[in-house]
Amino acid sequence: MAQITMAKALNTALRDAMEADDRVVLLGEDVGTLGGVFRITDGLLKDFGEQRVMDTPLAESGIMGISIGLAMRGYRPVCEMQFDGFSYPALDQVISHLAKYRNRSRGAQAMPVVCRIPYGGGIGAVEHHSESPETLYCHTAGLKVVTPSSPADAYSLLRQSIEADDPVIFLEPKRRYWAKQETDLPVTTEPIGTAKVRKEGSDLTLVAYGPMVKVALDAADAAEEEGIGSLEVIDLRSLVPLDEETLVASASRTGRMVVVHEAPEFLGMGAEVAARVTEAAFFHLEAPVLRCTGLDVPYPPARLEETYLPGVDRVLWTVQRSLDF
C-alpha cells in the first residue's frame, strides 16, 4: 500500500483509462504542456501526444461543444473546466445538448462525455474559484453527477465515469486534492449510484459528499469524544443517481439526519435528501432532517469563508439542534 493523493489518483485514473481505450481523449485549458492548473493531467501530453491531450483555446462552451462532436465521432472525451466558476459558459451546451442528445435521438446517440470540474472552497481563493454548482447539474435530467471524497474513490469513480455511456459531471473537491490515503492503484470501489457508510453510528446520520465528508467524519469523531452521541456518516459519492435506499435505511435506524454541503441551502442537495427521507422514513424520524450548508449568498471573500463554510463546530451545533428537537 502506498500513500497516494487524490490528485495522483485522478492522474493515474486518466492514464489507465487512456491506456485501456484509445478513444479516451482529454481536452481543456492548460491540460497539456502545463498538466492542468492543479496538475491533474501532468505528464499525459508527453506520453499520449497532442491527439489525446488537447490544449484548447480559452472557451468553455467551445470545449463542451467540441466534446459533444467528438463523442458523435465515437470518441470518449474527458474535458476539464478549469474552475467551478468558469464552467458556466458551457452550461448551454451541457443543458441543451449533452444532457438531451440521447433522449432526442431516442437512444441512438450516446454521449459518453466526462466533464471534470474542480469545485468547492476552503483554499483561500477568489470567489469564482470556490463555488459549488452541483445543483445546476443535478437539476438537469440526462446527466450523472459524481463527486469523490477520497483518493481511492477518485480513481475508481473516474474510471467508471469514463466507461459510462451517460454523460457525467465529475466534481473534484479541490481542497482534498493533496490529502493522502493508503491505497493501491488500480482500485475498484462501489459503483456510481451507491452511497457509502463511512462511519457507523446509532444516534444521528450525517450526510455529506466531496469536500464535506472529511468535515463530517471529524465532527463524528468529536461527537464521540465529547459524548454528544454516536454519529453515522454517509458519503453520497454520486448525487445523480442518488442512493435513496442507503439514506432511508440509515435514517430509519438513527431517526435523525443532518445534511452537510458547501453549496447554498436553498434548493440544494440537502433539500432533496430531506424530502426523500421524510417521505420514506417519516415514522422513524425523531426530528426533521436538518441542513448545515453554505449561506444563500454569493461565495464570500476568502477571509470570510471559514464562517461561510460548514465546519466541525457548526455541524455539531446543527447535530445538537436535531438531538434537542
Place this chain on the structure above:
Amino acid sequence: MDQTDEQVRLLADDGTPLEHDTYRADLGDDDLRDLYRQLVVVRRIDVEGNNLQRQGQLGIWAPCLGQEAAQVGSARALRPDDFVFPSYREHGVLYVRGGMDVLSVLALFRGASLSGWDPKERNLGLYSIPIGTHALHAVGYAIGAKWDGAELCAVAYFGDGATSEGDTSEAFNFAAVNSAPVVFFCQNNQWAISVPLSKQAAGPLYKRAFGFGFPGVQVDGNDVLAVYAVTKAAADRAREGGGPTLIEAITYRLGAHTTTDDPTRYRTVDELDMWKAREPIGRYRAFLEKAGLWSEELERDVQAEADRVAAEVRAAVEDMPDPPLSDLVDHVYADPPATLRAQWRRLEEFEAQFASES
C-alpha cells in the same frame, strides 16, 4: 445584402449562365435535371408542412420557402460520408440526404418526437433548436475525423442570426486552430425572426472568417449551381486537409420565421416582392430552358413526383401515431437512476386508474 462584385454567381437573374474564374458546376445533364426535381419536391414538402400546420396536423412549421437552392445545392455537393449538422430549417438538406427521412422532421414539428433519428444512419445530426450551438459539434466531429485520418468533412448549417452567438465564433476559432475539415454554411436569409441583418451585423458575414484565419466566400444563395460549386470546393478543400471555409449564401426567407410568426409586422411588401422576383426555382428552370434541358415531359414528371411525395407526407402525418408514454423516460439515460425508475412506476400506477375508462 444585394448582389456585390464579391458574390459568386453562375446564373444571372434570368437564368443565363455566367462564367467564373474559380468556380464551375461540374454536373452532367441528368444531374442538372435531377437538381430541378429536388428543388421542386423540397418546395412542395415545405408547402405541405405549412398546410398541415394550418389544418392542425402539425404544432408548428418552420418554412424553408425561398431557401431551396441554398439547401439543395449545398447538400448535393456533399458525400454520404460527410457529416451534416443542421439547424431547424434544413428540410431541403434532409430531403437530399435522406429522401423521406424528412418525415422525422414532420414528426418533430407535430410534437410526436424531439428529432428521433439516428445521426449515424445518414451522417446527419439532430435538428438543433438553440441557435449556433451545433457549429461546435461539427468542429468536434471534424477534429475527430481528422485524427482518424478519415477523408470527409463536417458541415454546419446556420443562419445570419447565429453569427451573433458566441458559440459560432468559438466554432470558427476551434476549427481554425485545429485546421479542422469543416464547412460552415451560413444561409443569410436577411431576417432572424423580426431582426434584420442590419441590426445583426455591421460587416459582411463571410469576412468573419478572415479574422479567424481561414477563407470565407459569399455566394448567391438563390443560384443553385453557384451554391453547389462553392460548397463542393469548400468540402474538397476540407477533405484534402485545407481546413475550414465559411460560406455565406445570400438568400431570403420568403415565408414566416415559423407558422406562429407574422412577418407583415416587420417587413415591407416591396422587399418581399423584390425577393420573390429572385426566387431560385424559376431562375433555375429558365437556365434549363436556355440549355435545352427543360421539356414539358420533364415538368410533368417533376410535378408528378412532387405530388406523390406531398401525398405520402400528408398520409404519413395524418396516420402518425402519438409516441408511447414510455418515450417520456426510456431514452434519457443508458442506465437510468433508481429514483427515475421509481418515479415512472408511480406515474404508471396513476395512469392505470384510467385504463378501464378509455
